[in-house]
Amino acid sequence: MEDLAPVFEVSEVRREGDRVVYVGRPRASPSTVESELAPLFYERGFDLQLAARSGNRAPRHVLVATRRSIGIDGIPWKNIALAFATVLTTLYAGTVWYHIDVTADPLNLLRAWPFSLAILTILGVHEFGHYVTSRIHRVDASLPYFIPIPPPFGTAGAIIRMRGRIPSRKALLDIGASGPLAGIVATVVVTVIGLSLDPIAVPRSVATSDAARIEFAEPLLLRGLAWLTGQPLSYADPTKQLHPLVFAGWLGMLVTFLNLLPVGQLDGGHVLRALAGPRQETVAAAIPAVLFGFAGVLLLFGDVSVEVGIWFVWGVFTTALAFFGPATPMRETPLDRKRQAIGLLTFLVGALCFMPVPFRIIV
Structure with missing residues (x-):
């Protein structure tokens, strides 16, 4: 959480299937948030994406970390x-x-x-x-x-x-x-x-x-x-x-x-x-x-x-x-x-x- 804090303020963390979702507020532009944090998650085997989701009161921003899959699934x-x-x-x-x-x-x-x-x-x-x-x-x-x-x-x-x-x-x-x-x-x-x-x-x-x-x-x-x-x-x-x-x-x-x-x-x-x-x-x-x-x-x-x-x-x-x-x-x-x-x-x-x-x- 400390690593995310400079560019993204986290208010909630939860799992959605094979993804980890960080709900919070960006402290920098979307491109800066992704460029700063993507390498951190990549080293741990995850791809990262910043997205906006509509909530009951106001839009919320989430960081979605998806486990990276390398290889061939099934017969190509x-x-x-x-x-x-x-x-x-x-x-x-x-x-x-x-x-x-x-x-x-x-x-x-x-x-x-x-x-x-x-x-x-x-x-x-x-x-x-x-x-x-x-x-x-x-x-x-x-x-x-x-x-x-x-x-x-x-x-x-x-x-x-x-x-x-x-x-x-x-x-x-x-x-x-x-x-x-x-x-x-x-x-x-x-x-x-x-x-x-x-x-x-x-x-x-x-x-x-x-x-x-x-x-x-x-x-x-x-x-x-x-x-x-x-x-x-x-x-x-x-x-x-x-x-x-x-x-x-x-x-x-x-x-x-x-x-x-x-x-x-x-x-x-x-x-x-x-x-x-x-x-x-x-x-x-x-x-x-x-x-x-x-x-x-x-x-x-x-x-x-x-x-x-x-x-x-x-x-x-x-x-x-x-x-x-x-x-x-x-x-x-x-x-x-x-x-x-x-x-x-x-x-x-x-x-x-x-x-x-x-x-x-x-x-």
Whole structure:
């Protein structure tokens, strides 16, 4: 009670199920009461919320302390269903890159399993990096939700839902950076394996077709891996194509860069919020304008058209993310040098994955 007294005067304490309720009067603003007392309760395994309740005579304020639950309750059917759907869509997307015909025999879909496994491994390692560090810092988080979409990608990535409050900037940095850093390791491994495998034979009817084709950009990380392994990133012979695992690695790099945009509750938003504190919101507010401006410059001065649509779409998306704001840690203690270095390394990884125009449509 003495710990609460400076910001909240308690007149009654009672239990309501698994919660402890403190009835009383705030001695500071609601945000100050929560920011001062939330860490105290967090250390004892409780989440805290200040609320107003109507009484017989006048509204009363209560502090509600709810025991924090970490872990999985029951079978996560939604996660399982989305993961299964993403297996199917990435298998189908893989048939495009392997040039597998599934019309005659639908079971040919299974021949694209290396591509599907590579994509799911990259995304899974990324999201479980977040999940494991969330558990280490005792922050409640869901298992990954995979997002299935049609080819050529087969997936729009994966997310985990943070249900608990972040205790400190240190925890926020660890949770935000662990996903991209773990995911980029998986991406590098998949890409190197793909570069070492023999190219895929392209049917001559496809190689000589006049139909539109997609040409993918080569981020610095992909070029560096090709140089280190001594492998080409293209072939003069149109009947040869890079192994689909290289494309899986390319997709992992694109997802890494987009996740590291420093806005809202994207990984980059978490990392910058941990590094810069509340000043992160100033940077986040500028990100949509930068993306719209970048798309406009490419449209006016670059040899592109619909390809810049990705930056317009992400301009809209980041506008919404900036509006809802970043995750706010309970403690604003600055980071030590080690974690500052980790944060900067994380953004360096994102820079190595950047592509001004990720793909071009060649007619």
